[in-house]
Amino acid sequence: MADDEDPKEYRWETGYEKTWEAIKEDDDGFLEASVAEIIQRAKRKRQQNKQVNSKLGMMRHLYVVLDCSDAMSAQDLKPTRLLCTLKILENFIEEFFDQNPISQMGIIIMHNKRAERICDLGGNFRKYIKTVNGLTKTALIGEPSLQNGLELALKSLKLLPSHASREILVIMGSLTTCDPSDINKTISMLKHEGVRCSVVGLAAEVHVCRQLANETGVDPPPAAVCLESSLIKMGFPHQMIVEGTEEPLTMCMCHVDSTEEGSKLTTGGYYCPQCYSKYCELPVECRSCGLTLVSAPHLARSYHHLFPAASYREIEFDNQSLNCFACQKIFSEADKQVYLCSNCQQYFCLDCDIFVHDILHTCPGCATNPTTFQMFQSQM
Amino acid sequence: MQKAQNKLAIMACHSKISKFVYPGPGKPLDIRQVDGQYEVFTLVEKTVKQNLMKILTTETSTVYTESLLAGTIAMALCYIARILRTKTPGLKINSRILTVTGSGDSASQYMNYMNVFFTAQKQNVVIDVCALDQHLSLLQQGCDITNGLYLRIPQIQGLLQYLLWVFLPEPPVRQKLVLPPPVKVDYRAACFCHRELIDVGYVCSVCLSIFCKFSPICTTCHTVFKIPGPLTVKSKKKKIKL
Ligand SMILES: [Zn+2]
Ligand SMILES: [Zn+2]
Ligand SMILES: [Zn+2]
Ligand SMILES: [Zn+2]
Numbered sequence: 274m275a276d277d278e279d280p281k282e283y284r285w286e287t288g289y290e291k292t293w294e295a296i297k298e299d300d301d302g303f304l305e306a307s308v309a310e311i312i313q314r315a316k317r318k319r320q321q322n323k324q325v326n327s328k329l330g331m332m333r334h335l336y337v338v339l340d341c342s343d344a345m346s347a348q349d350l351k352p353t354r355l356l357c358t359l360k361i362l363e364n365f366i367e368e369f370f371d372q373n374p375i376s377q378m379g380i381i382i383m384h385n386k387r388a389e390r391i392c393d394l395g396g397n398f399r400k401y402i403k404t405v406n407g408l409t410k411t412a413l414i415g416e417p418s419l420q421n422g423l424e425l426a427l428k429s430l431k432l433l434p435s436h437a438s439r440e441i442l443v444i445m446g447s448l449t450t451c452d453p454s455d456i457n458k459t460i461s462m463l464k465h466e467g468v469r470c471s472v473v474g475l476a477a478e479v480h481v482c483r484q485l486a487n488e489t490g491v492d493p494p495p496a497a498v499c500l501e502s503s504l505i506k507m508g509f510p511h512q513m514i515v516e517g518t519e520e521p522l523t524m525c526m527c528h529v530d531s532t533e534e535g536s537k538l539t540t541g542g543y544y545c546p547q548c549y550s551k552y553c554e555l556p557v558e559c560r561s562c563g564l565t566l567v568s569a570p571h572l573a574r575s576y577h578h579l580f581p582a583a584s585y586r587e588i589e590f591d592n593q594s595l596n597c598f599a600c601q602k603i604f605s606e607a608d609k610q611v612y613l614c615s616n617c618q619q620y621f622c623l624d625c626d627i628f629v630h631d632i633l634h635t636c637p638g639c640a641t642n643p644t645t646f647q648m649f650q651s652q653m
Numbered sequence: 654m655q656k657a658q659n660k661l662a663i664m665a666c667h668s669k670i671s672k673f674v675y676p677g678p679g680k681p682l683d684i685r686q687v688d689g690q691y692e693v694f695t696l697v698e699k700t701v702k703q704n705l706m707k708i709l710t711t712e713t714s715t716v717y718t719e720s721l722l723a724g725t726i727a728m729a730l731c732y733i734a735r736i737l738r739t740k741t742p743g744l745k746i747n748s749r750i751l752t753v754t755g756s757g758d759s760a761s762q763y764m765n766y767m768n769v770f771f772t773a774q775k776q777n778v779v780i781d782v783c784a785l786d787q788h789l790s791l792l793q794q795g796c797d798i799t800n801g802l803y804l805r806i807p808q809i810q811g812l813l814q815y816l817l818w819v820f821l822p823e824p825p826v827r828q829k830l831v832l833p834p835p836v837k838v839d840y841r842a843a844c845f846c847h848r849e850l851i852d853v854g855y856v857c858s859v860c861l862s863i864f865c866k867f868s869p870i871c872t873t874c875h876t877v878f879k880i881p882g883p884l885t886v887k888s889k890k891k892k893i894k895l
Contacts, residue, residue, distance in 0.1 A: 504856065505855065506856075507855070509852055511839055568842075569840050570794065579874065595678065600732050625734075641721050641725060
């Protein structure tokens with residue numbers, strides 16, 4: 274997992290050589306505006322160097338095991354280790370589902386020597402972001418138990434078919450772990466099951482974490498090998514609606530052998546088009562016939578990797594346009610540069626350049642111009 | 654205009670152009686109070702009329718029936734993003750986009766639609782759709798993704814009623830109102846080869862393009878596939894036409 278996180282993210286400084294020379298006070302004597310500008314430039318640079326994930330169609334199953342012990346209240350990361358971690362985790366979740374749209378994630382927290390699963394494996398990234406936001410109020414108590422955290426994740430990952438890719442990401446703030454028995458047994462079990470573990474340590478390196486990562490992380494996740502450039506058969510379930518009839522109460526396959534709350538009978542759900550098993554959430558691999566079940570927007574979330582928005586060229590501002598084509602901001606003296614779309618020939622501001630290429634992935638100029646729009650269509 | 658702090662922007666679009674009609678380009682019109690009417694109303698009305706007229710009279714060639722709505726929503730999202738960037742810190746803004754249209758929503762704009770829906774979702778912008786004519790299945794997905802409201806109005810005479818009763822209330826207020834029941838949204842995939850809705854299809858593991866039949870090469874990313882391995886062996890039972 275560690276290799277998924279952009280190391281540059283943590284080496285902000287690399288983009289800021291001699292930044293102090295660029296920092297100027299604005300008219301009111303504030304530094305903020307120019308600092309913001311430097312950050313924007315760095316963003317733009319990062320965006321241009323962005324690498325495209327070459328394999329989007331992998332179904333990964335990842336458990337994030339998060340330390341919520343007393344050690345997370347330390348303030349060496351601002352404002353606290355926990356809050357800082359949650360903020361980054363939120364970005365990580367978004368990025369994870371963006372690059373692995375048909376994957377599943379689960380979240381486990383460790384505190385007071387116990388492990389608690391707060392999110393089952395699933396693919397609804399909104400739910401995870403909400404859960405992570407809710408964690409800001411978690412009581413940070415006692416010591417973590419790495420072993421309990423790993424065991425709980427393993428228990429759930431074990432239920433998956435053996436060819437599925439299974440991973441655990443541990444985020445540890447504590448330097449100690451309080452385990453009920455020999456953690457080495459757990460580590461060798463994880464290795465045996467082919468679960469790849471990675472650890473992010475917020476404090477100094479902990480020996481057992483290094484060992485865990487070394488022993489389980491050598492081979493790439495098994496599914497990465499199996500799924501190499503293949504055409505995968507997938508099902509796109511639609512909800513079954515028979516006009517005028519009440520849907521029967523049925524049990525979904527995801528909760529059939531779970532004793533947790535919420536495993537009640539429900540109406541509605543997604544039915545496997547091949548064998549009619551019911552699931553309450555997508556994406557999922559059908560437990561009875563093995564078909565991967567997804568919804569079309571799950572896949573569409575990643576299509577921007579295939580069809581990126583046209584890139585913009587940085588040009589000295591010389592009253593080429595009155596305002597930014599997209600956000601309507603009036604260009605002024607302060608805009609030293611404007612950004613020209615090579616495709617639709619419209620001018621944009623720096624903020625929109627970043628917004629379009631980072632988040633939107635559709636050039637508003639191209640998408641509202643019948644000529645460029647058709648050009649784009651023929652590329653597809 | 655329920656609250657003085659509420660802000661409104663209006664855009665107009667057809668198959669060739671997308672423009673802000675309020676606030677329009679250039680300086681705001683010079684408005685004097687008319688008959689005790691709230692000045693802002695007069696300003697909005699005059700500006701919209703003037704700019705709409707400009708748009709309608711400048712286009713002389715044939716306009717197609719399908720508007721480039723996805724691009725217009727993209728512009729609106731950039732506009733909202735700017736408002737959010739420049740707002741006073743700490744101020745909470747609920748933003749939403751209401752689309753009123755008689756246009757169709759064919760799959761030709763599929764990618765742009767999906768991009769704007771996911772962006773709106775990320776930015777917590779609600780997309781509401783009021784369909785005046787045909788059923789709009791893609792825009793309906795957008796409403797579902799962003800927690801907005803989709804309504805195809807039964808008769809055009811009732812438009813104002815629907816706008817006032819259904820679309821005027823803020824999303825947080827809506828939970829308390831009796832609104833048309835949510836419909837189940839069809840999320841089936843359209844294959845890249847024929848743009849037809851399918852239940853079961855083949856997906857390229859490299860680029861996630863969807864095809865309705867097995868083919869040895871992906872037409873999108875040109876990956877050459879291995880002959881189906883043990884994982885896809887089940888699919889062989891189906892006839893494979895080559
Ligand atoms: Zn099945
Ligand atoms: Zn702009
Ligand atoms: Zn463009
Ligand atoms: Zn492909």
